[in-house]
Amino acid sequence: DAGVIQSPRHEVTEMGQEVTLRCKPISGHDYLFWYRQTMMRGLELLIYFNNNVPIDDSGMPEDRFSAKMPNASFSTLKIQPSEPRDSAVYFCASSPGALTYNEQFFGPGTRLTVL
Amino acid sequence: DQQVKQNSPSLSVQEGRISILNCDYTNSMFDYFLWYKKYPAEGPTFLISISSIKDKNEDGRFTVFLNKSAKHLSLHIVPSQPGDSAVYFCAALAHLNTGTASKLTFGTGTRLQVTL
Numbered sequence: 001d002a003g004v005i006q007s008p009r010h011e012v013t014e015m016g017q018e019v020t021l022r023c024k025p026i027s028g029h030d031y032l033f034w035y036r037q038t039m040m041r042g043l044e045l046l047i048y049f050n051n052n053v054p055i056d057d058s059g060m061p062e063d064r065f066s067a068k069m070p071n072a073s074f075s076t077l078k079i080q081p082s083e084p085r086d087s088a089v090y091f092c093a094s095s096p097g098a099l100t101y102n103e104q105f106f107g108p109g110t111r112l113t114v115l
Numbered sequence: 116d117q118q119v120k121q122n123s124p125s126l127s128v129q130e131g132r133i134s135i136l137n138c139d140y141t142n143s144m145f146d147y148f149l150w151y152k153k154y155p156a157e158g159p160t161f162l163i164s165i166s167s168i169k170d171k172n173e174d175g176r177f178t179v180f181l182n183k184s185a186k187h188l189s190l191h192i193v194p195s196q197p198g199d200s201a202v203y204f205c206a207a208l209a210h211l212n213t214g215t216a217s218k219l220t221f222g223t224g225t226r227l228q229v230t231l
Contacts, residue, residue: 004158035221041117042223043159043204056218091158104219106158 004107006092012113018080021110024073025094033104034067034077035091043091049075082114118142119207121222128229134192136225138205141186145207147216150179150190153202153224162203163190195229202226 005024013019025032033048047057052069060067064083069075079086089111095104120139128134138148146167151159165172165179165188172179178191192199205222 039223042119042121043206043221045218045220048218059218093158104161106160108156108158 006107006110010111014115016081019082021077023075023092029094029096031095032075033093037089084114087114119220119222121225123225125226128195131194134195136190136203138188140207144209147208149206151204197229200229
């Protein structure tokens with residue numbers, strides 16, 4: 001298995017533009033997580049899905065952020081409009097179960113820079 | 116409000132010596148703690164964990180100690196190797212009465228540099 005796949009690996013955009021980050025979880029994993037890493041706050045959970053259904057989106061910073069999981073093998077995180085403070089590394093992770101945190105596998109991340 | 120704190124952003128240790136990474140938490144409901152390791156341009160990977168019913172868990176060169184009264188845990192790496200150079204994240208969660216778990220709460224990370 002190739003592991004969790006994220007694209008793009010790097011994204012540079014201008015303030016006000018729409019940004020879409022993509023994630024393909026490990027096949028067979030029922031849980032998908034979106035995290036954001038910043039220097040000030042470390043790794044923060046934005047939202048997670050169970051069987052394609054959003055379970056907890058309390059970490060989504062504001063309405064400019066939205067996430068979807070149309071099927072078991074694909075998820076997107078969209079920021080519209082983007083702002084410079086959204087610059088961070090965004091990670092997608094998947095796991096076979098909610099309590100199997102030892103088996104939460106992270107993708108390589110997308111480094112987002114908003115100018 | 117950081118519920119999990121790693122107050123040392125960086126640490127430098129000589130090869131062969133002990134590395135001690137510290138983590139403090141404020142939420143008394145946390146009952147399971149994990150350490151993740153992250154290399155540049157890669158996602159974090161699970162390293163070691165400990166339940167609140169224990170005060171120590173060991174896996175090879177890695178040992179995690181938990182002091183519940185002080186709400187403090189530490190990761191010891193002995194002996195340290197150059198390949199251990201990475202960012203280490205402490206994380207915590209609480210098991211809920213519903214049989215599920217809270218989300219993982221991470222610290223800000225400590226960058227470990229093991230020098231020759």
